[in-house]
Amino acid sequence: MKKLMLATALVALTAGSAFAxxxxxxxxxxxxxxxxxxxxxxxxxxxxxxxxxxxxxxxxxxxxxxxxxxxxxxxxxxxxxxxxxxxxxxxxxxxxxxxxxxxxxxxPAPSAYVALSPDADIEGGVIAAQVNTIQSGYIAASGATLLEFATPDETVAAVRNGEADAVFADKDYLVPIVNESNGQLVIVSDDVTLGxxxxxxxxxxxxxxxxxxxxxxxxxxxxxxxxxxxxxxxxxxxxxx
Missing domain, CATH: 3.40.190.10 (Periplasmic binding protein-like II)
Known part of the structure; x- marks a missing residue:
């Protein structure tokens, strides 16, 4: 009887692990x-x-x-x-x-530039982007000066405090920030599709x-x-x- 109970327990354990x-x-x-x-x-x-x-x-x-x-x-x-x-x-x-x-x-989603002014220099100015993103790679290959940050929040802060002329990031990320800025921030470019x-x-x-x-x-x-x-x-x- 003990052997039967042990065998039954082993079968149950095996079945349980199979469905884990x-x-x-x-x-x-x-x-x-x-x-x-x-x-x-x-x-x-x-x-x-x-x-x-x-x-x-x-x-x-x-x-x-x-x-x-x-x-x-x-x-x-x-x-x-x-x-x-x-x-x-x-x-x-x-x-x-x-x-x-x-x-x-x-x-594939668009990226965009956001700045404090619609006439910000996005071609030759200082552009903030998050490190190791497709946006930072794009800026590095352009004529602009790349300013990289570890987090996306820091890229937007760099524009607000004047460190950067614009930020370049996923448009899906930037649009809510622009909408909540009470007109302080504006999108300053056509969409750029990457990746x-x-x-x-x-x-x-x-x-x-x-x-x-x-x-x-x-x-x-x-x-x-x-x-x-x-x-x-x-x-x-x-x-x-």
């Missing part, structure tokens, strides 16, 4: 609304939090959220501090040399995990729920699939 969900640590910045931010309860929030939780549900994975500084976000992924990057990261050729990406979960849209970054060796998230993103595109989520967080005029 894989835990995936989702790395984000928590400082780039509406993509990701920390809410009043100290929790990761925003478009990517809601998206990431839904992707994990569809992929039958358990999400754990981890925040990190942007300038170390790729090295921390490679070091194993988390399993994915889901942080408003645009897909481009340079990043694809060191990490792999899922398919994009936002279409291949935002995707999840993973270690190049994690092909199975990337496949699971790719399938989940694809299913959200097919049923329209991804477009609905984009509109919820970015507004009715947002670019959708």
């Amino acid at each position: 969900q894989q835990v995936v640590r989702m790395g984000t910045e928590g400082a780039y609304p509406p993509y990701n931010f920390i809410n009043d309860n100290g929790q990761v929030d925003g478009f990517e939090r809601e998206l990431g939780d839904e992707l994990c549900r569809r992929a039958e994975l358990t999400c754990e959220w981890v925040t990190t500084d942007w300038d170390s976000i790729i090295p921390n992924l490679q070091s194993g501090n988390y399993d994915t990057i889901i942080a408003g990261m645009n897909i481009n050729e340079e990043r694809s040399k060191v990490i792999s990406f899922t398919q994009n979960y936002t279409p 291949g849209g935002v995707g999840m970054g993973l270690r190049q060796s994690d092909t199975e995990l990337r496949g699971k998230f790719d399938a989940a993103i694809g299913s959200m595109k097919e049923d329209g729920s991804l477009n609905a989520l984009i509109i919820k967080w970015f507004g009715e005029d947002a670019d959708v699939f």
Whole structure:
């Protein structure tokens, strides 16, 4: 009888472990609304939090959220501090040399310049951008002087305090800041589209995990729920699939 009970317990334990969900640590910045931010309860929030939780549900994975500084976000992924990057990261050729990406979960989005004056010198002046972004790379290759900062908040502050003539960043990030500035800040350029849209970054060796998230993103595109989520967080005029 004892042997039978032991055998039954072992079967139950094995069955339980077979249905246990894989835990995936989702790395984000928590400082780039509406993509990701920390809410009043100290929790990761925003478009990517809601998206990431839904992707994990569809992929039958358990999400754990981890925040990190942007300038170390790729090295921390490679070091194993988390399993994915889901942080408003645009897909481009340079990043694809060191990490792999899922398919994009936002279409290629415009960047824009914002300044205190509509006649700010964006071609030859001092332009603030967040370090290690596609925007900082774009400015570095232009005729302007690049002034890099660790966080997006600092780039806008540099314009407000006169350190920079303008800030160059994702338009989705800048528009709410302009709208809340009571006319102090203005968009001073046409849209500039960079990169291949935002995707999840993973270690190049994690092909199975990337496949699971790719399938989940694809299913959200097919049923329209991804477009609905984009509109919820970015507004009715947002670019959708």
